[in-house]
Amino acid sequence: MEKPHVxxxxxxxxxxxxxxxATALKSDDWACAQSVGLNPTQLAILRALETRNRGMAVKELxxxxxxxxxxxxxxILALERKALVEKHADPADGRAVRxxxxxxxxxxxxxxxxxxxxxxxxxxxxxxxxxxxxxVQLISVIxxxxxxxxxxxxxxxxxxxxxxxxxxxxxxxxxxxxxVDAAFGQQDLRIDCRDHETADPSVRAAxxxxxxxxxxxxxxxx
Ligand code: SF4
Numbered sequence: 001m002e003k004p005h006v007x008x009x010x011x012x013x014x015x016x017x018x019x020x021x022a023t024a025l026k027s028d029d030w031a032c033a034q035s036v037g038l039n040p041t042q043l044a045i046l047r048a049l050e051t052r053n054r055g056m057a058v059k060e061l062x063x064x065x066x067x068x069x070x071x072x073x074x075x076i077l078a079l080e081r082k083a084l085v086e087k088h089a090d091p092a093d094g095r096a097v098r099x100x101x102x103x104x105x106x107x108x109x110x111x112x113x114x115x116x117x118x119x120x121x122x123x124x125x126x127x128x129x130x131x132x133x134x135x136v137q138l139i140s141v142i143x144x145x146x147x148x149x150x151x152x153x154x155x156x157x158x159x160x161x162x163x164x165x166x167x168x169x170x171x172x173x174x175x176x177x178x179x180v181d182a183a184f185g186q187q188d189l190r191i192d193c194r195d196h197e198t199a200d201p202s203v204r205a206a207x208x209x210x211x212x213x214x215x216x217x218x219x220x221x222x
Contacts, residue, residue, distance in 0.1 A: 021119060028117025035115070036108045037082075041067060041075045043112055046084060046101060050109050051194040055088060055100035063152050084108055132187045139189060143208065155196035157189050158211055159204050162197060165211040 008016070026040070033043040044065050049056060056064075062072035076099055079085040084105035090096035101109075116124070123131065139158060145151045146159070157163045157175070167176035173183040179195045190196070199207065 024119050024122075025117070028119055032112045032115075032117060036112045038079075038108065038112075039075075041065065041071065042079055042084075043109070045072070045075055045079060045099075046105050046109050049085065049099060049101035050106055051192065055098035057090070057096060057098055061099065066151070079105070128187070135189060135191075136186060139191065142191070153198050154191060155193045156191050157193065157196075158208055159198055160193065160196045161199035161203060162195070163199075163207055165207060 007013075029040040029043065033040045036043065038046075045061055048061060048064055058069060058072050058076060061076070062069045065072065067075075076085060076087075080087065082104075083102060085099050085101055087097045088100050090098050123134075126134065139156055142151070142154055142156065143158060146153055153159050157177070158165075160177075160179075162177050162179040164176040164178065166174045168174050168183050170183060173185045175184050175186070175189070176182070177184060179197075198204075
């Protein structure tokens with residue numbers, strides 16, 4: 001007898017979807033990295049350093065990119081040989097070293113970003129409202145991954161000490177950033193902000209509760 005057709009649960013199909021997107025992203029990354037004579041890990045290192053003026057320790061880079069320290073070290077050596085990064089003594093710890101991007105490294109990042117990849121084009125083709133909803137859902141998933149300890153704390157608004165969710169009555173720009181002292185909208189929420197400062201765990205939890213509560217389409221009592 002033919003087995004009944006079993007539909008996998010929603011979360012499993014979402015993961016299937018993310019896997020398809022990850023495959024396309026990998027291909028985009030290869031094309032982008034090759035266009036500037038690098039491999040994807042080397043380009044990812046340059047991208048991470050480009051928004052961090054103080055540079056990063058090798059361990060921090062490895063954690064952020066989800067690669068082993070030897071892999072990060074090899075990639076950094078290759079980038080150093082190409083004069084795209086430099087190692088500087090850490091002013092806070094003379095024995096430690098920080099990796100810093102050079103001007104040529106920044107040029108390489110800009111050249112690689114000149115042509116948008118397939119995933120960037122597909123995302124840009126979505127309606128504005130759909131882009132906003134997708135952004136918020138991705139932030140939720142990334143936050144869950146942080147909570148599980150699967151990835152380090154990312155530089156997102158929802159984990160930033162400058163973020164005040166729904167501080168304003170203006171539905172188009174309800175949030176406030178105390179760093180720039182300005183209101184901003186849901187579509188401006190950041191995933192990798194160079195001005196991010198990590199809030200304490202208790203503040204992060206309270207901020208997330210506020211963000212979740214007020215973005216609900218049916219707040220309690222409606
Ligand atoms: S500093 Fe950046 S991450 Fe923090 S709230 Fe402002 S925009 Fe968001």
